[in-house]
Amino acid sequence: MLVLQTLVLGPAHGHTIAHAIEHGSEEVLQIEHGSLYPALHRLEDRGWIASFWGTSDNNRKARYYRLTQAGRKQLIAQTTRWDQMVRAIGRILKPASE
Amino acid sequence: MGLGRFFRRAKWDRERLEEIESHVQIETDENIARGMPHGEARAAARRKLGNSTLIREEIYTMNTIAFLDTLARDLRYGLRMLRHNPVFTAAALLTIAIGIGANTAVFSVVNSVLLKPLPYPKSEQLVSLRQVAPGAAGLASFADGLLLSPSMYFTYAEHNRTFQTLGVWTNGSANVTGLAEPEQVRTVAVSDGVLQVLGVPPVAGRWLSAADQAPRGRETVMLSYGYWQRRFGGDRSVIGRNISVDSRPREIVGVMPQGFRLVNAEFDLIVPLAFDRGKLILAGFGFQGIARLKPGVAIAQANADMQRMVSVWMDSWSNGPGTDPRIYETWKITPAIRPLKQEVVGNVNDVLWVVMATIGLVMLIACANVTNLLLVRAEARQQEFAVRAALGAGRGRIVRELLLESSLIGLMGGVLGLGLAHEGLRLLVAIGPANLPRLSEISMDAWTLGFTLALSLVSGLLFGLIPALKYAGPRIAIVLRSAGRTSSVSRERHRARNVLVVAQVALALVLMVSAGLMIRTFQALRTVEPGFTQAEHLQTMRSSIPESLIAKPEQVIRTQNSILERLAVIPGVSSVGFASEMPMEGFGSMWDCIFAEDKTYPANEIPPLRFFKYVSPEFFHAAGTRIVAGREITWTEIYGLRPVVMLSENLARELWGTPSAAVGKRIREFPSMPWSEVIGVIQDVRENGVQERAPEIVYWPPMMNNLFGPSSLGAIRTVTFVVRSDRAGTESFLNQVQQAVWSVNSNLPVASVRTMQEVYGESLARTSFTLVMLGIAGGMALVLGIIGIYGVISYAVSQRTREIGIRLALGAQQSELRRMFVRYGLVLAGIGVVVGLGAAVVLMRLMKSLLFGISPLDPLTYAAVPLILVMAAVLASYLPARRASAVDPVEALKAE
Numbered sequence A: 001m002l003v004l005q006t007l008v009l010g011p012a013h014g015h016t017i018a019h020a021i022e023h024g025s026e027e028v029l030q031i032e033h034g035s036l037y038p039a040l041h042r043l044e045d046r047g048w049i050a051s052f053w054g055t056s057d058n059n060r061k062a063r064y065y066r067l068t069q070a071g072r073k074q075l076i077a078q079t080t081r082w083d084q085m086v087r088a089i090g091r092i093l094k095p096a097s098e
Numbered sequence B: 001m002g003l004g005r006f007f008r009r010a011k012w013d014r015e016r017l018e019e020i021e022s023h024v025q026i027e028t029d030e031n032i033a034r035g036m037p038h039g040e041a042r043a044a045a046r047r048k049l050g051n052s053t054l055i056r057e058e059i060y061t062m063n064t065i066a067f068l069d070t071l072a073r074d075l076r077y078g079l080r081m082l083r084h085n086p087v088f089t090a091a092a093l094l095t096i097a098i099g100i101g102a103n104t105a106v107f108s109v110v111n112s113v114l115l116k117p118l119p120y121p122k123s124e125q126l127v128s129l130r131q132v133a134p135g136a137a138g139l140a141s142f143a144d145g146l147l148l149s150p151s152m153y154f155t156y157a158e159h160n161r162t163f164q165t166l167g168v169w170t171n172g173s174a175n176v177t178g179l180a181e182p183e184q185v186r187t188v189a190v191s192d193g194v195l196q197v198l199g200v201p202p203v204a205g206r207w208l209s210a211a212d213q214a215p216r217g218r219e220t221v222m223l224s225y226g227y228w229q230r231r232f233g234g235d236r237s238v239i240g241r242n243i244s245v246d247s248r249p250r251e252i253v254g255v256m257p258q259g260f261r262l263v264n265a266e267f268d269l270i271v272p273l274a275f276d277r278g279k280l281i282l283a284g285f286g287f288q289g290i291a292r293l294k295p296g297v298a299i300a301q302a303n304a305d306m307q308r309m310v311s312v313w314m315d316s317w318s319n320g321p322g323t324d325p326r327i328y329e330t331w332k333i334t335p336a337i338r339p340l341k342q343e344v345v346g347n348v349n350d351v352l353w354v355v356m357a358t359i360g361l362v363m364l365i366a367c368a369n370v371t372n373l374l375l376v377r378a379e380a381r382q383q384e385f386a387v388r389a390a391l392g393a394g395r396g397r398i399v400r401e402l403l404l405e406s407s408l409i410g411l412m413g414g415v416l417g418l419g420l421a422h423e424g425l426r427l428l429v430a431i432g433p434a435n436l437p438r439l440s441e442i443s444m445d446a447w448t449l450g451f452t453l454a455l456s457l458v459s460g461l462l463f464g465l466i467p468a469l470k471y472a473g474p475r476i477a478i479v480l481r482s483a484g485r486t487s488s489v490s491r492e493r494h495r496a497r498n499v500l501v502v503a504q505v506a507l508a509l510v511l512m513v514s515a516g517l518m519i520r521t522f523q524a525l526r527t528v529e530p531g532f533t534q535a536e537h538l539q540t541m542r543s544s545i546p547e548s549l550i551a552k553p554e555q556v557i558r559t560q561n562s563i564l565e566r567l568a569v570i571p572g573v574s575s576v577g578f579a580s581e582m583p584m585e586g587f588g589s590m591w592d593c594i595f596a597e598d599k600t601y602p603a604n605e606i607p608p609l610r611f612f613k614y615v616s617p618e619f620f621h622a623a624g625t626r627i628v629a630g631r632e633i634t635w636t637e638i639y640g641l642r643p644v645v646m647l648s649e650n651l652a653r654e655l656w657g658t659p660s661a662a663v664g665k666r667i668r669e670f671p672s673m674p675w676s677e678v679i680g681v682i683q684d685v686r687e688n689g690v691q692e693r694a695p696e697i698v699y700w701p702p703m704m705n706n707l708f709g710p711s712s713l714g715a716i717r718t719v720t721f722v723v724r725s726d727r728a729g730t731e732s733f734l735n736q737v738q739q740a741v742w743s744v745n746s747n748l749p750v751a752s753v754r755t756m757q758e759v760y761g762e763s764l765a766r767t768s769f770t771l772v773m774l775g776i777a778g779g780m781a782l783v784l785g786i787i788g789i790y791g792v793i794s795y796a797v798s799q800r801t802r803e804i805g806i807r808l809a810l811g812a813q814q815s816e817l818r819r820m821f822v823r824y825g826l827v828l829a830g831i832g833v834v835v836g837l838g839a840a841v842v843l844m845r846l847m848k849s850l851l852f853g854i855s856p857l858d859p860l861t862y863a864a865v866p867l868i869l870v871m872a873a874v875l876a877s878y879l880p881a882r883r884a885s886a887v888d889p890v891e892a893l894k895a896e
Helices: A002-008 A014-024 A033-045 A069-093 B003-007 B009-033 B038-049 B052-063 B066-084 B086-115 B150-159 B194-198 B225-232 B299-316 B325-331 B340-345 B348-380 B382-390 B395-431 B446-471 B476-482 B491-527 B553-568 B619-623 B635-639 B649-656 B731-744 B756-763 B765-799 B801-809 B814-850 B859-885 B889-894
Strands: A049-055 A061-067 B126-128 B163-177 B183-190 B220-223 B242-245 B248-255 B269-272 B288-293 B538-544 B573-579 B590-593 B609-614 B627-630 B644-648 B666-668 B676-682 B697-700 B718-725 B751-755
Touching: A002 A014, A002 A033, A002 A049, A002 A061, A002 A069, A014 A033, A014 A061, A014 B009, A033 A049, A033 B009, A033 B038, A033 B052, A061 A069, A061 B009, B009 B038, B009 B052, B038 B052, B066 B086, B066 B395, B086 B348, B086 B395, B086 B446, B086 B765, B126 B340, B150 B163, B150 B288, B150 B299, B163 B194, B163 B269, B163 B538, B183 B538, B194 B288, B220 B225, B288 B299, B299 B325, B340 B348, B348 B382, B348 B395, B348 B446, B348 B491, B348 B765, B348 B814, B382 B395, B395 B446, B446 B491, B491 B765, B491 B814, B491 B859, B538 B731, B538 B756, B553 B573, B553 B635, B553 B718, B553 B731, B573 B619, B619 B718, B627 B649, B644 B649, B649 B676, B676 B697, B731 B751, B751 B756, B756 B765, B765 B801, B765 B814, B765 B859, B801 B814, B801 B889, B814 B859
Parallel strands: B183 B269, B220 B248, B609 B697, B644 B676
Antiparallel strands: A049 A061, B126 B288, B163 B183, B163 B242, B163 B288, B220 B269, B242 B248, B538 B718, B538 B751, B573 B718, B590 B609, B627 B676, B644 B697, B666 B676
């Protein structure tokens, strides 16, 4: 979901995605960059993202990923479910504040 | 997971590698930008990334079908293992190949003969119109039951409700003249309906039609494909031409296709029966009936329909004035319609299934042997398995690899076996056991290939499973700890092999008992007096004098008489004669009931039917049939039309108690016939084959005033000549015999030229075929069983070398040690024998129909076979035991 979210803004390569997740979460989510690739592969496998070879900002060859139509739908669905769950958990943890 | 991805997985991996590399590059660039030194920047980037190989592997396995991937690897590994153990591989492959080859060959025969439908369209609708007449005593000696009479044919054809079409046919022979040398050819005579029932269209011209069946119409004939090719070179213009059949011109109207057989008859010509309806009577039961059932009609319904028509038949026809058609009610004529396939296949059914079963047992023994080999090898490879298990190979993986290896052996053995079976079948068809029906149809088809494949895989898994389950277990520690130790192996570890050997011995015993019973059957058959002597010195040949060639009966006899005279002067000939047929020749027989002068017969009851034969003077002398009382007929009596007759011994005893009492008594066939005096009583003859009881026979003169009914002078025109000579069967002799016939009349063909030994052999063919097949199976079983015992004992010896060394060092006698191992082998064999005997007693009942003159529990066989097996077991265990006693204790203990 996080990967998909980072791709909403436009195509990116693995390195960008990794950093985007790290920075976006204010360094709370520290991921081993390597584990990103199997995840990317799995997403591509399911047809939620597509990949192509391109050139990075500093002229390095890099593989870019972009969100597909199915991926966009999936992201919306997952985000909705996540929000629901967060709300639900929140209600259980802090019933008084309601 | 798509297969496409599976095959593209290498390319994927390269891409990932590049991608990860680019990731590291970008990270390094950024680190350098942050001011890190170059080397450190790259290392940091790598650290950040993690283990790149692991990442690749993770993605790689996502893309692969793990099972297939490792399968290919295991397959290569298995092949390598087989290649590196050539002796083991050769032994296993050979055993399996022979087993599968034998099974495939026998299965092809079973499939082609018993399972495949007959080569006619919608052949499941075809039936043979058999009927039995339990009330007609004496008929039991005729294997075909009660054949149909022409009047029955017309009744059934016109009144039935259950058949689409039906017809009757019979086979015979005819002389074709005017083409080359006069030739006697095989004919089938068919009524209208027979070709329509079978439904096989001609390759040229047309079928015989209803118009061809008109008794005084144009005479027509159809050719077989073989005859058409042989005589006319396949020339299509023969349609419409005339050929001379039995000296009458017949127009060729059609040719039947290659391989077409009329039920089980091979033929050269098909001629119409052309019954004259006006002259038909009830009797004349000489024709086979075939029919095509209407769709959906069951055999039981057809039987009921035919039963109803038997009554219609008795009401519609007569045997002439003063006779009572209802007399046939006492015969209790009962339809016994059966599928045509059963008719064609006949009694070979039992034989083939028994052979199939025995060959299947041989396969089991072969599997047991290979299992044993695999067990030994698995034992040797325990270390390897343990190391691999320690390195993380799963139990499933090792099991699978072992099974793969055994399946490989199975499949490779199967391929070799197919080759063996192919050659074996060619050999079988070349030898051509005369009594095997549908021989020309035997071939390997898709079913056979499927059978072989299934057999290979199943046997591969079967003999692979036991070692796989036994040795793939998680016993790493035990094995590794005991590695290199040559301590004696516990009994428990031998158990699987011992059980296998016991099973092998038991199966071998069953097979050998069955082979033994067949040998005893064969012996019993050989001691039966067939009713002729020194068959190999008896030359027989068949010849026919058609009415169109010589019309007068007396002239026919004179011609036959002159032929005998010419034959008698051939050098080396000791005696000659002729008869309407020789024993076991199986030509359509003549039969009727007889009445004795001094007996009274209740009205409305038909006495038992007797087999009729017509013989020349000196015939019994030539054939070697004993005259029990009285004498043979003379030429004077024949030419003088004197009413004399000879009887078989069993008939004479039945009527008058003793053979000598019969001489001088008088009998006749029907009331308007003069009484014939019994002048001789003849030894019983096994007319229908050695296995069948000798029928009661009446021997008439070959020319009589009442041959075919009241006061119609007639002579037997088709006879078998028999010539006794040491030179029988030789080329020069056959030439002289033929010349002798042609010197009397050059238009006379000679057919069925063979020695009586061949005829006799054919009647034993079923038994000898079974004997040979079971003998082969029994022999294979014995050899495999011995190898099994030998293998187990020698393995035990090699495993216990150290124990033997200690025993010797402690002062054990060598002979004592030998005895120990022989005793081990004997115990195994003994248990196997006991188990096998139990199985044999039960199973041999199934063979009962194949046996003759002995019981399925024949004591001699049951004593001899275990003895042979036990002796073989002693030998098989003595050889390795001798090696045990030759162990040098010093060496054995030093080897530790």
